[in-house]
Amino acid sequence: MWNENKFTQELNIQYPIIQAGMAAGTTTPELVAAVSNAGGLGTLGAGYMKAEPMKEAIKKIKELTDKPFGVNLFIPEITDASEEEIEKANELLRPYREELKVTEPEITKPSTEIFEKQMEIIIQEKVPVCSFTFGVPSKEKVHQLKQENIVAIGTATTVKEANINEEHGMDMVVMQGSEAGGHRGTFSGSFDNALIGTMSLVPQAVDHVNIPVIAAGGIMDGRGVLAALTLGAQAVQMGTAFVTALESGAKKQHIDAILNSTEDQSVITSVFSGKPARGIQNEFVTKMTPYEQSLPGYPILNTLTKSIRSEAAKQNRPEWIHLWSGQTSRLSKRQTVGKMISDIVSQVEDIEKNR
Amino acid sequence: MWNENKFTQELNIQYPIIQAGMAAGTTTPELVAAVSNAGGLGTLGAGYMKAEPMKEAIKKIKELTDKPFGVNLFIPEITDASEEEIEKANELLRPYREELKVTEPEITKPSTEIFEKQMEIIIQEKVPVCSFTFGVPSKEKVHQLKQENIVAIGTATTVKEANINEEHGMDMVVMQGSEAGGHRGTFSGSFDNALIGTMSLVPQAVDHVNIPVIAAGGIMDGRGVLAALTLGAQAVQMGTAFVTALESGAKKQHIDAILNSTEDQSVITSVFSGKPARGIQNEFVTKMTPYEQSLPGYPILNTLTKSIRSEAAKQNRPEWIHLWSGQTSRLSKRQTVGKMISDIVSQVEDIEKNR
Structure with missing residues (x-):
């Protein structure tokens, strides 16, 4: 079965589909819970959230679903x-x-203070999955998450960045192709040279890291999901497709x-x-x-x-x-998360059946 | 079977794999014939060739293979x-x-004279497939090719350009993703906005044209070929993978x-x-x-x-x-075309079997 792999087994979810942790209001607790309830992995985009509102949102998500979910944090930059x-x-x-x-x-002045508090809450609340963008947390922090059985997912835009994620002990890595909407996750080297299309980025990363690779960038339907898995990804992460969902706060x-x-x-x-x-x-x-x-x-x-x-x-x-x-x-549609995910599943199964 | 579709049936070839018509010496008659003999579609990159050398190369290809092959021409630009x-x-x-x-x-001064002569030879020599880059030939020229049963394949980098190809009567269209090496085929609108990743470009084109779509950009092995077909393409076009082939003239x-x-x-x-x-x-x-x-x-x-x-x-x-x-x-390798294509076929069949 297309949906039985390391990713779905390790996270104990039905479908290898992550809703990206988009910041600034899009990922309401309702959206996150709807994705997890539909069999995917919802993610609270907490990049710009202060500790207390983030904690409240996590509590709200837990009220709305008993399935695994994630929180996405931004590695702070002191510019x-x-x-x-x-x-x-x-x-x-x-x-x-x-x-x-x-x-x-x-x-x-930008500081790391909010990030430290966010990390404390992730651990206190035993959030099942914590993903990171704009860099990699310290090995010490990754170790802390692992001790609490929190799955740590990084973001990379080149094979080199995927290697850095693996070296830091991250459990999985999202490879963000140039098609992806929103901020580039590039944290090492030039932004221009790190605009690698998903079709190129995924198989090269799969060949060079041992942790599961999650494909992101350009994926909007069952064709994209199955194509990404064919390239060797264990799961996909979709952002734009969820922005227009009826449950989105965009x-x-x-x-x-x-x-x-x-x-x-x-x-x-x-x-x-x-x-x-x-x-x-x-x-x-x-x-x-x-x-x-x-x-x-x-x-x-x-x-x-x-x-x-x-x-x-x-x-x-x-x-x-x-x-x-x-x-x-x-390919974007205004529809419920439930409809979107069930359409993806049907489309994947149709393609497989007709081959 | 993954390789039985409109594309392979229409061209009467075994595998939905085109070797891109790269100009300037890479596509020797040996390379073109090796690809066609291995079950794909070899293409002479004649963009920069004068009429007589092009004619000689076509004759040489015909000596080396009795399978279908293509010639790629550049639509002239009077800059x-x-x-x-x-x-x-x-x-x-x-x-x-x-x-x-x-x-x-x-x-x-650039002129259209060489192109006119190239077109005459394509028709005289009854080349099975003629592909075009940097624009679309006139409807009259496309009609001429069709009368001679020459399959006309265009190149597009946006859905709009795919639509223009279809309107001009082209039989098929290559969608060139941003991953692709060599010249951008963009001929309508801004080059910057037409850097669309293959994962995005292919399904959107498939949904908006009725002619077969050929995926190009980032495809190097069986994973890429099957992923492209999963996105709805009828075939793939690969360039970089063939540059390093032992038969290449690069x-x-x-x-x-x-x-x-x-x-x-x-x-x-x-x-x-x-x-x-x-x-x-x-x-x-x-x-x-x-x-x-x-x-x-x-x-x-x-x-x-x-x-x-x-x-x-x-x-x-x-x-x-x-x-x-x-x-x-x-993912590039120095190997024969035969080995490359047989590895692609095995990899595709392995992925299909293990699903």
């Missing part, structure tokens, strides 16, 4: 930006703030943009957060791209643009919101 | 460049020419570079030809990239750099040669 760089960015952002009537945010403008976009409308841009991410090109991207190289890095720029993006959503200005999307948006 | 642009490029290229002792080439330095490269070393660059292409980053790319935007377009820049590249190969200077390669180079 520095000069007063001058920040002032230059504020100058560029001022017209948006004035139009939307939002004030200039204060920049607090903003209406974001959902509509995905549903109406074509594969040639998404671009890799760092103008929203300071870190390259794939999203649908809109006015903000077009206008800010000429200044891309001089903007502050992540997470400082993310903080600077945050209120613009959230207020733009409230005032229905999709042209100024980050519209993260992968390259397979023509 | 203009100012004296000033050309002089600026020559200034940048002078140090390479001096070091290699090659002279400045004369630029003849330069030794090119073959060695592919065999020793990793997936994160290739980049999209237009510094060799004026048109974006994927190859392994080397000194020429690094040094010329800062001037990329101001260089003349394709095919003018191609003519300007041609003698540098061929002389660099003779003098064993791989740092100045175009080292076209896809993103799955870790």
Whole structure:
């Protein structure tokens, strides 16, 4: 059977399908629980969450499902930006703030404090799966998770990064192909050279690590799931497909943009957060791209643009919101998680039967 | 059976595997015939060939195989460049020419004359398959091919381009994913937005055209072939995998570079030809990239750099040669075409059996 493998056995779930831990409101406890209840692995995107709201969300998920689920954390980055760089960015952002009537945010120095607290809660709450993006936790932290039987999943965009994950003791690794929507997980080497298509990335990673490989990037239906397993992946991780689910907490403008976009409308841009991410090109991207190289890095720029993006959503200005999307948006549907997963399962089984 | 489908039936061949029509010497009659004799579809890359040498190569292929084969042509582009642009490029290229002792080439205005003669020969010689890159032939030309029972295959990098191919009456279309080595086939819209991964591109094209879709980009072994068919493709086209075949006419330095490269070393660059292409980053790319935007377009820049590249190969200077390669180079092997295809077939059958 296509769904019986190391991944589903180790996690004790029905289907080798992970819902990506997308940050900033998309992964409501309802979405996470719906995915786990449908036989996949739901993931709370806690990258931007403070410890207490994260704890509450975990408790809520536990009320909604008794199946395994995951929490995704961001490895913190201690970026520095000069007063001058920040002032230059504020100058560029001022017209948006004035139009939307939002004030200039204060920049607090990035720290690792929130991450430390998040890790404590993961362990206290015995979250079944903890995944990481933007780097690899220390060997010590990975060891701690293992002692609590928490499965640790990393994110890589090159074979080299997959090797680093394995060396740090991670249990599994998500290989994020260039098709994937949202932030690039690249943490070692150039972002440009790490835009490897899923068709290339998965078999090369499978050949070079001994831990299970999870394919991400461009997968939206049963064809993609079975193709990824054929390449040697033990499971898939899907993001964009879940953003438009009825249980998703994504903003209406974001959902509509995905549903109406074509594969040639998404671009890799760092103008929203300071870190390259794939999203649908809109006015903000077009206008800010000429200044891309001089903007502050992540997470400082993310903080600077945050209120613009959230207020733009409230005032229905999709042209100024980050519209993260992968390259397979023509296959997106507005449907329940249950319908989506049962359609994937039927499609996989149909392909297998008709071969 | 995995290899029984519209594609293999229509072409009357054993396996749904096309060897890409790579230009500039790689696709010797020996390579083309070896692929066709092994049950795939060999293709003469005639993009840069004049009519007479092309005719001779076709005759030679016919001596070496009685199986179907293809010829790939480039849709001509009538690019203009100012004296000033050309002089600026020559200034940048002078140090390479001096070091290699090659002279400045004369630029003849690009014309459609060679293409017209190539088309005449395709029809005279009743070549079984004619594929096209960099655009779509006129409806009249496609009609002519059909009258002679010549199968016409186009190249597309977006769903929109696939639609244009279908509208022009093409019989099949190759969907070139961003993983693919060599020149991008993009002919409508921005090159940057048309870097769609194979995992995304294939199912979206399959859903939007009625002609058979051929998957290209990142496919190197049986896993890739079966994954592409799972996505809905009727066949695959492989380029890089054949460059390192023992029957290939590629330069030794090119073959060695592919065999020793990793997936994160290739980049999209237009510094060799004026048109974006994927190859392994080397000194020429690094040094010329800062001037990329101001260089003349394709095919003018191609003519300007041609003698540098061929002389660099003779003098064993791989740092100045175009080292076209896809993103799955870790899977490349130096082996015969026969071994490569029989390994693909065994691997596909093993995956199917063990499911």
